[in-house]
Amino acid sequence: MGNYDALLVVSFGGPEKPDDVMPFLENVVRGRGIPRERLLEVEAHYQRFGGASPINQQCRDLIAAVEPTIDLPVYWGNRNWHPYLEDTLRRMASDGVRRAAAFVTAAYSSYSACRQYIDDIALARAAVEGAPEVVKLRHYFDHxxxxxxxxxxxxxxxxxxxxxxxxxxxxxxxxxxxxxxxxxxxxxxxxxxxxxxxxxxxxxxxxxxxxxxxxxxxxxxxxxxxxxxxxxxxxxxxxxxxxxxxxxxxxxxxxxxxxxxxxxxxxxxxxxxxxxxxxxxxxAATAGTHPRFVSMVGELLAEPEPVACAATCCPAPPRRHGGSQAPQGSQGSQGSQGSQG
Incomplete structure (x- = not known):
């Protein structure tokens, strides 16, 4: 499958129990000056559902569906919660992975759905000695x-x-x-x-x-x-x-x-x-583990390697006090944008 020796699924991450919720939200908004009362409001949304976001289990389900269809090991790393990208890349390096394709759970172009994930991967790689090269697969909104x-x-x-x-x-x-x-x-x-x-x-x-x-x-x-x-x-x-x-x-x-x-x-x-x-x-349900969506991942891996985005594409928004983006009820991408956990 292309010139890759692993697939890395990259997602936003989300809390999995009540005690995770506030630390997760603080990770999401670190450095953005979001008022505490706003975090408490969003925390209540999570607690209404038992303090757990569906997203981590859905990543596990997607990986379980994809892995048997491709001839590559599959790893998973998140932006804002365990398993963190840096920890996953460290494990990949230890396993001898040298070049991985990244499938991001956000299908579209924007700073939060694309550029921020590219930056997150770069930061994680810089922190891990011997980290594998990571190639982000293309946007798939029209696949x-x-x-x-x-x-x-x-x-x-x-x-x-x-x-x-x-x-x-x-x-x-x-x-x-x-x-x-x-x-x-x-x-x-x-x-x-x-x-x-x-x-x-x-x-x-x-x-x-x-x-x-x-x-x-x-x-x-x-x-x-x-x-x-x-x-x-x-x-x-x-x-x-x-x-x-x-x-x-x-x-x-x-x-x-x-x-x-x-x-x-x-x-x-x-x-x-x-x-x-x-x-x-x-x-309507989201794509989830629909068989055509699962097979799409393998089809993306088989395509010619995508051309990397220019460094000026989807620039980061200016940060203002109060935050240009605060977490809402929760990409990916997608996915999604302010907070997709």
Whole structure:
């Protein structure tokens, strides 16, 4: 599989028990001046679900599904929680790994979904003597495997609606909001984050509808940070009351697994909004361990080695007091952006 002797799955990380939550959140926001009361608010979201994010177990599940399909050992390292990237690279070096491909659980271009992971890998390598070379695999937002997985899950969600509502239900695709300044500089020419999400949503809609017409929207979720800093809008909960359709299927196209942001911001907050306005709503699953998504990883490994991003691509946002990005209900990438644990 290419010129690699290992696969490294790189993710955001998340707490796995109640005592992990605050140390995890402090890792996420270190140096950003996030107010303590904001951390306590987000901590409550985790504690509502037993103090555990779904993301770590979902990484384990993905690795268990991928490893038998490729002829490489698979390692796993996180940005913000155990197993940390630095510890994983140290183990890889000890095992004799010299050149690894990195699969990041974020499918899109932006600072948080791509550049920050590249920087995290570089910092971890610099701290480990004899660390392997690590090549980040390409963005996969439009890969047929990702599209097929999301289309299947969207069809499954439509099937959960009453039969009379399925044909006229509106697809509402959601992704993590980011500051508009970050969105403007995403990708080589800027604007790639939103453009890639729209491309993915259009591809999934076309597959679900068999090439026919079906109405869809792209909206945002999990906005955080200082209120005076503009972020991508509209928020999903602001959008739902304006939907002119008898039912909605929420499709979390911006995520590859059910992060805390998905299960809280969509399954709790958006679901409550829909209930209050009497709007039938179901939520499609994320790609997770869908067989086409699993096989996609091997297909990416078999592709020609990707060209590395320019150092100026997806630059880091300026840090302001109060933080340009604070943790919300929780990439990857994806994944995801402010906090995807």
């Amino acid at each position: 047929p495997g990702f599209v097929a997985a999301m289309a299947d899950h969207t069809r499954e969600a439509l099937d959960r609606l009453p039969a009379g509502l399925r044909d006229s239900a509106r697809l509402v695709f959601t992704a993590h909001s980011i500051p508009t300044s970050m969105a403007a500089t995403a990708g080589p020419g800027g604007g790639a984050y939103e453009a890639q999400l729209r491309r993915a949503a259009a591809l999934v809609t076309a597959e679900v509808s068999g090439g026919g017409d079906r109405a869809w929207d792209l909206v945002w979720q999990s906005r955080s940070g200082a209120p005076h800093i503009p972020w991508l809008e509209p928020d999903v909960c602001d959008h739902l009351p304006k939907v002119d359709a008898p039912a909605v299927v929420l499709v979390p196209i911006g995520f590859v697994s059910d992060h805390m942001e998905v299960v809280y911001d969509l399954d709790v907050e958006a679901a409550e909004t829909a209930r209050k306005i009497g709007l039938p709503l179901v939520r």
